[in-house]
Amino acid sequence: MNFDQSHALFRRATAVIPGGIYGHTTPAATIPGAVPYFASEGFGCRYRDIDGHAFIDFMGGYGPMILGYHHPEVEAAAEAARRLGAAFNQPTPLLVELAEKLVARIDFADWAVFGKNGGDLTTWAVQVAREVTARPKILKITGAYHGADAWCTPGHGGLLPEDRAHIHDFPFNNVTALEALFAQHRGQVAGLILTPFHHPAYADSQLPTPEFTAACNRLCREHGALLILDDVRCGFRLSTDGSHTVYGYKPDLAIYCKALANGHPISACVGRAAHKAAASRVFLTGSYWNDPAPMAAALACLDIIARDDIPQKLARTGQRFIDGFLALGIKHGIPLVASGPPAMPYVRVADDPSLLRTQNLCAAAIAHGVFLHPHHNWFISAAMTDADIDEALLKLDTALATLR
Template sequence: MSSFFDSRLSESRSLFERALQVVPGGIYGHTSPAAGLPGIFPYFAESAEGCRFTDVDGNQYLDFMCGFGPIVLGHQHPEVEEAAARAKAKGNLFNVPSRGFVELAELMVQRVDFADWAVFAKNGSDVTTWALQVAREATGRKKILMLKGAYHGIDAWCAPGYGGIIEEDREHIHRFEWNKLDSLVGMLDSLRDQVAGVFVTPYHHPSFAASEMPENGFLTKVQAECNRRGIVIILDDIRTGFRLHAGGSHRRFGFEPDIACYCKAMGNGFPISSAVGRDSLKTAAAKVFLTGSYWNNADAMAAAATCLTIIERDKVPERIEAIGDRLCRGLTEAAAKHGYVLQCSGPRAAPYPFFEGDQNLRLAQSFCGKAVRKGAFFHPHHNWFLSAAHDEKSIDEAVAIATECLREMSEAGEKA
């Protein structure tokens, strides 16, 4: 196996060999080697601060994944850490919730314009699946519509792949196409009076493909179709909620769901997720069981309240968007200089950069492989994440690395 690994990853390799002995696949899920660039991306991290992290071999990286989203203010943000530590110093897990539970619910309802109530959990999947059940409870219907290529978590109704899945798990799940209202309306017509809920994302962010923004008021029209048919519209805002707008990503795109699910950017890494919803669904929501051993932990509640407060106070979404724009412009210009067309799809705060014509992602993989070896952690087939800890200096440093990679690619004659 040793020749497969970059020599700079010897401790990563050694730990992974140990992991393979005691963990199926060694590392699973979105952080598994197969989900990145095996043998090139680091396998294990040692430390992180601000917008940088260090792997177990001591290699340092500018972090453009931010833990796949949760790190919205930067690693080890002092205010968030202090708020959590202060809460935790009094004890963390009680037989009943703490004061912070109520305060955070009040903050969520105040922050998200259409929200009349909030609940909290640990995983994004906890709240997307619960929202699905609330839609079924509220409507007495079974069918759930979701977008082709959307990711709503690991539960059987929507998990990527088919491992351990049986057909009954997805018997009432139907998939429509992004930005194609006809695809939705046709489905709603053929499933008349059977559809409980429609899941949407604020913009389309599949893996292995460019992100797509809503066109021609797509989400507003989806909302109208759902509203007039008594269907619950559920916004899965887990990927970018509170990173694009302090009031939730729907504010950027001019529509209003009935339920929204949040997770990643809520607590700057502290484990917490949330669903919020309208008053009309409160009774149904109270009937769908939800609980978990650690869901009331006080530190995550305090971290989330502080993180959400900072996001609004410091205009974090605007800052991240601006810094992301600097990155995207820098990448596009550097690419053009070396004969490539590189575009950044999706919002600037969570861009999915791609090379034009790069159908098999060969250029993206080459580019990200070179970049990570030079100290910039870019992902070849998942959107990136910017944080409030990224400043102009770190962006310019990343663009300089990218420029060097593109020059090498050009000199080697790499083409899409």
């Protein structure tokens, strides 16, 4: 498999775009030359790169494509809204309908607001916590990703020490460290932000212990801090009504994005009645944030997720894939380690501290038509049938044989 068109376009890109391709899709994170750099089209659980190669896609745009590319019902809903116009002077009724749907769906939610990206609203939620409490400190998990704003970006450029002056990290599942931070900053903590389970890049996923979720709930309550659940990546993938119900969190604010509208740009933050007045005082807007088409897509997507119990389907399909993939690892003498829920597994080669063997594994998978990322959790798509999984495993069987 060669990626000549991808490489040629990447050289053009480097002339006019800093880094050529930036952010999480940068080719710098994978083996140079072994992966496609540019996509052209996608249908269902498959997409093509600009060299014409087809892949069974286990990344789904890093999460958004929960139902698969070109889902007919979602696209029809978005198209119907788009035909009426875009980015009006006022919101359309879809804004209210979508807020009502989330409030009805999510047990603790009394209100909802909308942005475009996850980071728009994780940052806003942090401000809401500060507005509610009139306190500065935010506690977060070491290595967790919440977006590209200064308070949380994993990047290094352009930052000031002040940007993080009130952000304090602690390790996931570590109740003692969390208690210590609350004690050290008594009366100063506005909020605790965390993802439902810990899904860092370049490392195994960790599910929360029951003691940890209970401690998050209890300590936030005792100290008058808001519990902010960043459900951007997991939301509506693990359950139809928000991931807090899976693990027992009692959030004050929760942010959703990736699975909300099957690829259409929209994010949401929901919260409790007690914080509604404070939320209305934290300025929130963007040029395209009232665009109705993504709202129509979100309404359709949320309906399908509930109607077809998509989380249950993803879990079953994911388990089938993981079981098959781990068995292939044993067959080919390549021990694999899987972590995280089956709907969004993180898989690596065991005893691979440099992660090079995992990179080679994913490069071989890609060369055989299965798109896997070496350092990020994968995303099972509801468009994947058992036949798609079997085909992927057959291709991976051949791919792993080349690595022996």
